[in-house]
Amino acid sequence: MAEPPAGLPTRAPRGRAAAIGLDKAQVVDAAVALIDERGLAAFSLRELARRLGVSPAAIYWHVGGAKEDLFAEISASITGALSAGLDASMPWDARLRQVFERYRALVHRHPAVAPLLGAQMKSNGVANLDWVETILSALQEAGYRGPALRAAFNALVGGLAGFVTMELAPAPGADDWGARFAERLGAIDPAAHPLTHAALPEIAGRIFVLRWRNGADIPLESGFSLLLELLIEGLRANAPGPGTPQAKD
Template sequence: MTSKRDKKTGLRGRAATVGLDKAQIVNAAIEQIDQRGLAAFSMRELARTLGVSPAVIYWHVGGRQEDLFAEVSAVITAALADEFEPEQSWQERLRSVFRRYRHLVHQHPKVAPLLGAQMKSNGVANLVWVETVLAALAEAGFAGESLRDAFNVLIGGLSGFVTMELAPPPADDSSGWQQTFAERVESIDAESFPHTHAVLPLISNRIFVLRWQNGADVSYDSSFELLLDIIIDGLTLRAQQQGVSRR
């Protein structure tokens, strides 16, 4: 195997030979996160899997691990606008984009903390996501500070829901964490916490606090749809009150 620099790609060794590109690197990173979780992600392990040095990965995606994470985020969100219909109202477009967002993240649940809770996934790589939401809000008539605030409400509320929904359990459950937690919930005292105890059959392992499984195993569909209705209906009302709605 030659170690000379390939004149066309600027890469050395095997990277030049196999034609490694950014898409391959990002897909391999997603696969590693899917298998091992975000906390266990290793740039060295990713490089080993691809048969290159970490420097080759950095050459393709930028000089920091955060640049790779931004590309991972962009891949997940890039397809958000693929299923829009031209005649859809701004409300229906927003419903569509956030339902699709949730669907895409559920395909890679271990990526969820990166998308919603870590600033390292931010960046211009996510402009499809930003542009899609801003365009719908602008059509509604939001502008200036009201546009900014409406955007933050949507992203914070809905993507934040998905991040909490898919929050990872402890990496090592050898101590029987799930069983222990379930037993503690079951033993909640009726006298000290009467309202909680009264609805335990309904909420046990089904609300974000008193649970030992996440949304990959337990459905939160109805809760997500309620939040979607509340936010979009609220934005519609706010637009009407301000006299800015175009639909």
């Protein structure tokens, strides 16, 4: 449910929600805790209501009439902390580094929530604009305007948020899946895939595609840091100069 426009009174809680002092922040915190415990796929509004001691209707009143509305609130609660206390006087590249390092750290605290931030379009429903403003400000300082600004924003957010979403992708639930996957890696034919076979001691279980546990167990921090530096240096190198043709998409 959307917040009332500025200047209009906020509707007071009624019924059971009012009796126990339930508010939106409590609902969101309890939902995150439940997702941490059971995973996103097993999350249930009915179970959330049971834990809070209210009817599902009380949750709908606070966050909207669908599970996706609650997911949007969870996304906003995480991204809302990204720009807090950020020193606006820092150079644009330092601001971007800080925002995206914070982003990864915050999502790693609640890894099961990661798909909401990168793979669920409805998570934009309560978009936190502070971090959008921070990124746009940094990109403008780097020289991006108009369509080039849009392209730079999408490359930066898509690359970094996408990395974290993949890093924390839910692992399969089967108890023996990891063992079976390791067996398949051990059976790689060195004649057919010599580079992959030679690199297995270094990459097995530690790169996208060839892993059986996610980044909550085996973090991929060095890859994220490298991607962040590549994107920042790419933004610096490709900043449009005066008269440079703008992106068309």
